[in-house]
Amino acid sequence: MTALSFLCPVEVGVVTSGGLNALLHKYTLEGNLSKLKKLLQTGV
Secondary structure, three states, rough: OOOOOOOOOOOOOOOOOHHHHHHHHHHHOOOOOHHHHHHHHOOO
């Protein structure tokens, strides 16, 4: 896992429900920037 270069007041945990929130969490943990960008452009 890569450390952020800035302070982030969010703790990464586990998302147990499905949907867009789960995808956001999954892509973040995977470091999948292309999928993250597409997901964020949908307004998540």
